[in-house]
Amino acid sequence: QVQLVESGGGLVRAGDSLRLSCAASGRTFSSYVVGWFRQPPGKEREFVAAINWSSGGTYYADSVKGRFTISINNAKNTAYLQINSLKPEDTGVYHCAARPFGSGGSYYNAAAYTDWGQGTQVTVSS
Numbered sequence: 001q002v003q004l005v006e007s008g009g010g011l012v013r014a015g016d017s018l019r020l021s022c023a024a025s026g027r028t029f030s031s032y033v034v035g036w037f038r039q040p041p042g043k044e045r046e047f048v049a050a051i052n053w054s055s056g057g058t059y060y061a062d063s064v065k066g067r068f069t070i071s072i073n074n075a076k077n078t079a080y081l082q083i084n085s086l087k088p089e090d091t092g093v094y095h096c097a098a099r100p101f102g103s104g105g106s107y108y109n110a111a112a113y114t115d116w117g118q119g120t121q122v123t124v125s126s
Contacts, residue, residue, distance in 0.1 A: 002027045002115045004096050009120030012086055020081040020120060022096030029053045029072065032098045034079045036070060037110055038122075040092040048094070049081060050107040059107045086124045093119040 008020040022034065035050035049070040050059045058070055069082040079096060097113035099105065105112025 002029070002032070002098050004098060004115055004117035006094065006096050006117045006120040009094060009122045011123045011125065014087055014124055014126050016086050016124075017082070017084045018086065018122060020083070020094055020096075020122075022079040022081075022117060024077045024079070024098065029077055029079070029098070030074070031101050033101050033107060033113075034070075034072070035097045035099075035107065035110075035113055036079075036081045036094060037097060038090075038092040038094045039119075040089070043092075045095070045110055047108045047110065051079065052101060052107075054101055061108075083122075086122075088124045088126045091122060091124050093121050095119040 003025045005023045030053055032053045036048040037045050038048050039045040047061050048064055049068055051070045053072055067084050071080045096117045098115045099113045
């Protein structure tokens with residue numbers, strides 16, 4: 001099991017940028033898939049981005065392509081989500097999640113992930 005702690009959220013204005021962090025402990029991320037999901041107010045949790053820690057392959061929801069970038073820092077065992085040109089519809093609680101690579105399941109499906117952080121709130125004002 002891996003413990004995940006998100007940080008970096010806040011109240012920002014439309015057009016601003018944020019970088020969210022997901023720090024892992026308990027295991028190294030080297031053989032994991034790490035994903036970011038968000039839950040807008042009153043809506044279901046939705047996939048945002050994922051990265052295969054081993055290969056570096058990245059996957060994005062169509063709604064965030066070109067504005068969001070997922071990355072990793074191996075030395076810090078931390079994943080990041082860079083968010084540019086924030087929009088009010090990006091508001092929500094952002095969670096990072098992880099699962100062992102090869103455990104099966106889609107990168108895009110929250111049910112495939114075994115470990116979750118508590119989330120960090122992002123609020124974008126217009």
